[in-house]
Amino acid sequence: MEDQAGKNPQIIGFACSFCTFKASEMAGSLRMKYPEGVRLIQVPCSSRVDPAFVIKSIFEGADAVFVAGCHPGDCHFIKGNYFTRRKIAALKEMFDAFSMKEKLRLFWVSAAEARRFVEKVTAMHDEIKEAKDAGKTN
Amino acid sequence: MQAKPIKDGALERALDRFLSDDRHLILGFEKGDDGVRHRIFHASLDRHTLLNPFFDVNGALYLRRLFSKGAKVMLLLRPCEVRAYHELVKLSQIEPEGVIAVSVDCPGTVSSKDKTEGVPLDARGLADYFKDPDRMRPACRTCGERRGVVGDAGIRIDKDGVSWAFSYSEKGDSFLALFDCDSDAAPPEMLLGESPKPETFQTDMEQFSRDFSKCVLCKNCRDMCPVCYCIDCLFNGDEYLPKGDALLNKVLRTGSEAMPGGKEMFHFIRMFHVSQVCVGCGACEEACPQGIPLTKYFKGISERLQGMFSYMSGRDPGETIPYLTFLEDELKDAED
Numbered sequence: 452m453e454d455q456a457g458k459n460p461q462i463i464g465f466a467c468s469f470c471t472f473k474a475s476e477m478a479g480s481l482r483m484k485y486p487e488g489v490r491l492i493q494v495p496c497s498s499r500v501d502p503a504f505v506i507k508s509i510f511e512g513a514d515a516v517f518v519a520g521c522h523p524g525d526c527h528f529i530k531g532n533y534f535t536r537r538k539i540a541a542l543k544e545m546f547d548a549f550s551m552k553e554k555l556r557l558f559w560v561s562a563a564e565a566r567r568f569v570e571k572v573t574a575m576h577d578e579i580k581e582a583k584d585a586g587k588t589n
Numbered sequence: 590m591q592a593k594p595i596k597d598g599a600l601e602r603a604l605d606r607f608l609s610d611d612r613h614l615i616l617g618f619e620k621g622d623d624g625v626r627h628r629i630f631h632a633s634l635d636r637h638t639l640l641n642p643f644f645d646v647n648g649a650l651y652l653r654r655l656f657s658k659g660a661k662v663m664l665l666l667r668p669c670e671v672r673a674y675h676e677l678v679k680l681s682q683i684e685p686e687g688v689i690a691v692s693v694d695c696p697g698t699v700s701s702k703d704k705t706e707g708v709p710l711d712a713r714g715l716a717d718y719f720k721d722p723d724r725m726r727p728a729c730r731t732c733g734e735r736r737g738v739v740g741d742a743g744i745r746i747d748k749d750g751v752s753w754a755f756s757y758s759e760k761g762d763s764f765l766a767l768f769d770c771d772s773d774a775a776p777p778e779m780l781l782g783e784s785p786k787p788e789t790f791q792t793d794m795e796q797f798s799r800d801f802s803k804c805v806l807c808k809n810c811r812d813m814c815p816v817c818y819c820i821d822c823l824f825n826g827d828e829y830l831p832k833g834d835a836l837l838n839k840v841l842r843t844g845s846e847a848m849p850g851g852k853e854m855f856h857f858i859r860m861f862h863v864s865q866v867c868v869g870c871g872a873c874e875e876a877c878p879q880g881i882p883l884t885k886y887f888k889g890i891s892e893r894l895q896g897m898f899s900y901m902s903g904r905d906p907g908e909t910i911p912y913l914t915f916l917e918d919e920l921k922d923a924e925d
Contacts (some may be wrong), residue, residue, distance in 0.1 A: 502861045503862070506858050507829060510854040517795050517925075533915035534925050536915070537911060537915055538912055540897065541864065541911075542867075543895060544894055544897055545860070545893070548792060548889065548890055548893055549794055549797060550792070550793040556925040557923055558925065
């Protein structure tokens, strides 16, 4: 790997098209900014995210991944995000077993919560960047 | 608990009675000149043996995509094989109507890669032989359920070496009915006790990379895994392990010159995909030509992930696989 010190972390986000992706669009129309390294992938429902997508992102160079969907109980497909919760919680447990828990996050963001989306994503970006810079100086 | 003692060739008589119907089969173990192997018995019980201390393949693999009705198949297999059979039933890969699954107490097995001479074939001899756990395969050393308490019926061995047939379901009752002796109270303590709780598995990526650096991506571990059943496996296409044009396209499109880190990703994804159904039989490690300690990772992760949902794969055919169901009020701390 080439020297990446000082580079912005690359974060892949899987965003449910009914809530989180709408929130990101709203954040755009409100002229709110979120970090450039964050790349959103629109999925029809957060439960569409096979943990294989997350693992592939990590192994192909992403510094961190988040999966974001509607709040539990608000799923457009009634119960999709309950399955997401189980799968991603288990995946986090697995990442924890490999001592890389910080690489995966799960957010619940509704379509109206543009500010919350920006705050969550920015906080995540800053923490990953901090950890990455600290790792480089050692 | 009531059970039937199996003495003086009672098992052979019972199984012969079962095989007297032309549509009845038994999947069990055959004693050969050079070891013990799986075999289907039809009409005759020639060279049948109950215990198999040599592990090569998980027998549930032979049952995948068994949908025909009419024939009756009796499984006389190890607990890990019966548990894998249960998981495949839950995943709709086996039609259980004509299957009677009988789990037999398993004192442990040696790897087919190791020397197989001097291994006894009877239960008490095996229990003595495996007093030294280093003789066992890693998977058996950390086995979560070696007692024949899963399936429709079980054959358990008591401290004197006498076998007992237990029934756990209606089909199990029909298995017990094959024996011509009367039920009796089984002794409270059997040769094999409950397994200890496993420790929480913890490792890191450096260790993982070191252990898997020898992997040649032959995918034998996937092919021999009894519960890794997808016909359209993710790794058969070009999306996850690109080669040829797809590899060039990927390099040109993404600008990444590194060879794809395929093997680590392959094992990581497979580890998650089988996490809730893995029975920890160690067939993957048995199939690995490179001697990678796959059991340590696959079993460690699956025990940890199944523990989250208080689930144990194959323990109870009535349980639902955790990823296929949910509770509304759970995992409150899942969100970051």
